[in-house]
Amino acid sequence: MIRSGRTLTHDQQHSCDLVIVGTGAGGGMLMAEAARAGLRVMALEEGHHLQARDFNQREREMIELLFQEAGARATEDGSVTVLGGRGLGGSTLHNTNLCKRAPAVVLEHWAEALGLDGWRPAALGPDFAAVEEQLHVSTIEPERVNANNQVLLRGMQALGWRGGLLQHNRRGCAASGFCELGCTFDAKENVVKVLVPEALAHGAEVWCECRVERVLLEQGRAVGVVARALGEDDRGPTLTVRARAVALAGSAIGSAALALRSGLPDPHDLVGKNLHLHPGAAVAGRFDVPIEGWMGIPQSVECTEWIDYLPGSPRRIWIVPAFAHPIGFAAMLPGFGAAHMRQLRHYRQVAVLVAMLHDESAGRVTVDRSGRAKIRYRLGDADARALGDGIAACARLLLAGGAREVWSPYGAKQPIRTDREAQALARAVRPLAPPLTAAHPMGTLPMAVDPRRGVSDGEGRWHGVPGLYVADGSLFPTSLGGPPQISIYTVGRRVARTVAGDLSR
Amino acid sequence: MVNPISRRRFLRRSLVGAALLAVAGTVGRHLSGYTIDERLRLRVLSPKQYLVLAAACRRLLAADEPGAVSVDEVETALSIDRYLAELPRELQRELAGLLELLEHTPFLFQLRPSRFSRLDAAAQDRVLEDWESSRLPFRRGCFQALKSLAMVGYYGDPRAYAVLDYTGPMIQR
Known part of the structure; x- marks a missing residue:
């Protein structure tokens, strides 16, 4: 059953085996798998229960509906916009369906450095495969690659760079191009479409429009949560859920903020630190022919020439197309005023690539007096250099793909028309850092076998607090360097097994 | 010790006080120059913040190209006020503070006895360019936030x- 906090007229108490805070890829998978294992599960979600008919393709309305803080969440200095999903299904409602396993190099590093042997590629393989089968993951057919993605393919071919087609979880896709505003055609094989029905069929209960205020601890053990129903104001009735197990799955921002608000045990001062954002800088190129990048599947091709995932490596940039609808596009283009609008007149002829940084810089999540998450994050010098290389690589790809000119994301020489000018962008990043956007926060409740180095163990158990688990991207000790959804779904699956096993003892 | 007052006297004093405050508020707004059509019914911004935002949007968008609908016709600043109403209160306060900072930037950072909303278009552009290309991440962040709101x-x-x-x-x- 799916219920709404708005229907609550007075404080209520419930009990179950497992209460899950957040219903994105991690929480959604945990909910379905734990319910299937026979546990009585309740999941609490701050956002609305949205369905295909709610997604009207109006950018402004959908931004307000689908994103945390109506899409306005940013780091404290405003340098990085941090997008996070809101609603039953979390970010799986608005993501572009990219499915890529955590790179083997990254997983091996976690095993070697932190003792996470259960995360070696061979150990994770069956879980990845099961998730991919469940979500109907498949490679995008070449004939469905849109013009913006074709530019990237042409650029890679001309430069002899590595890359290829991506895998997605979509079926019945109309290639409308509105993926990041929710799918009107219900083609996303996501939490709402695949996992919620499974969970409900096994007796799970979902409460939407309830914000969890704190985790309840008794004698050092997690015993439930207190949530508040969201209505016209912040003084709605409370929903107290007592449970044998509590799982945090509200994203690397939300879960860390909840842990801090609740004062969860943190003897080694790790909670909220180690924030990785996987931020991206967009670069646009103008063509002589129409691109109409807002149409078709937004991201079907990747360039992996500039990333090797090795710790400390200078090659840490993953490149994908990143076209956007008018608000996102206009905000991303450099400059303002009449010159900005003259660029926008070429909207139909523009292709956009984004350089996404496998960041080693670590930020921090804190909470203000109201309990709202605050994000501190600043790129280190090595990351800034890597990002400069990535921006230059995007510019070179666009020119090699046929662009007449390229617009840099910061106030360097504009426009760029030659490969030599494009290469020079790498050295021009500092001090005028480009505005960045991030949609993949990770690492704020990292796992490690040693409690001095990680908040949780390798199975998502919070060190030293029986009954408390983490089941989202907070667990990842480093950035993944790519889209995290498949890895986060896999976290949910593994934590479900752990919780079911622990509660059966 | 506080002198007790009768209910009638209390009401009379309250009504007179409220009337005086209303008059003072109206006079104050007129003197400050931050007056807007009261039918706008702003949900988050003060009249002053609204006018600063409207002035900034005109420069950020410069929608005077042929075929472009004007910033005022779209009621851009009013639309942003509606958008701000969807944000957490703390964020609303931060963004409102950003507009106050922008308004007083000519005085605070350039020691000019003026305000952003009263500068001519070219001077307003220079203030925005300063923010956009500032060496301080905070000021660049403010510019990006303002630009995103305008968009x-x-x-x-x-x-x-x-x-x-x-x-x-x-x-x-």
Whole structure:
């Protein structure tokens, strides 16, 4: 059953085996798998229960509906916009369906450095495969690659760079191009479409429009949560859920903020630190022919020439197309005023690539007096250099793909028309850092076998607090360097097994 | 010790006080120059913040190109006020503070006895360029936040699509 906090007229108490805070890829998978294992599960979600008919393709309305803080969440200095999903299904409602396993190099590093042997590629393989089968993951057919993605393919071919087609979880896709505003055609094989029905069929209960205020601890053990129903104001009735197990799955921002608000045990001062954002800088190129990048599947091709995932490596940039609808596009283009609008007149002829940084810089999540998450994050010098290389690589790809000119994301020489000018962008990043956007926060409740180095163990158990688990991207000790959804779904699956096993003892 | 007052006297004093405050508020707004059409019914911004935002949007968007709907016709600043109402209160306060900072930037950072909303267009552009290219991440962040708000307010309106040749939503709802 799916219920709404708005229907609550007075404080209520419930009990179950497992209460899950957040219903994105991690929480959604945990909910379905734990319910299937026979546990009585309740999941609490701050956002609305949205369905295909709610997604009207109006950018402004959908931004307000689908994103945390109506899409306005940013780091404290405003340098990085941090997008996070809101609603039953979390970010799986608005993501572009990219499915890529955590790179083997990254997983091996976690095993070697932190003792996470259960995360070696061979150990994770069956879980990845099961998730991919469940979500109907498949490679995008070449004939469905849109013009913006074709530019990237042409650029890679001309430069002899590595890359290829991506895998997605979509079926019945109309290639409308509105993926990041929710799918009107219900083609996303996501939490709402695949996992919620499974969970409900096994007796799970979902409460939407309830914000969890704190985790309840008794004698050092997690015993439930207190949530508040969201209505016209912040003084709605409370929903107290007592449970044998509590799982945090509200994203690397939300879960860390909840842990801090609740004062969860943190003897080694790790909670909220180690924030990785996987931020991206967009670069646009103008063509002589129409691109109409807002149409078709937004991201079907990747360039992996500039990333090797090795710790400390200078090659840490993953490149994908990143076209956007008018608000996102206009905000991303450099400059303002009449010159900005003259660029926008070429909207139909523009292709956009984004350089996404496998960041080693670590930020921090804190909470203000109201309990709202605050994000501190600043790129280190090595990351800034890597990002400069990535921006230059995007510019070179666009020119090699046929662009007449390229617009840099910061106030360097504009426009760029030659490969030599494009290469020079790498050295021009500092001090005028480009505005960045991030949609993949990770690492704020990292796992490690040693409690001095990680908040949780390798199975998502919070060190030293029986009954408390983490089941989202907070667990990842480093950035993944790519889209995290498949890895986060896999976290949910593994934590479900752990919780079911622990509660059966 | 506080002298007790009668209910009638209390009401009379309260009503007189409220009337005086209302008059003072109206006079104050007129003297400050921050007056707006009261029918706008702002939800988050003060009249002053609204006027600063409207002035900034005119420069950020400069929608005077042929075929472009004007910033005022789209009611960009009012649209942004509606958007701000969807944000957490702390964020509303931060963004309102940003507008106050912008308004007083000529005095605070350039020691000019003026305010952003009263500068001519070229001077307003220079202030915005200073923010955009500042060496301080905070000021660049402020510029980006302001620019993003302007884009939400203007390009969130389908009337602005014409200048982009954007086909818009596939579905009619």
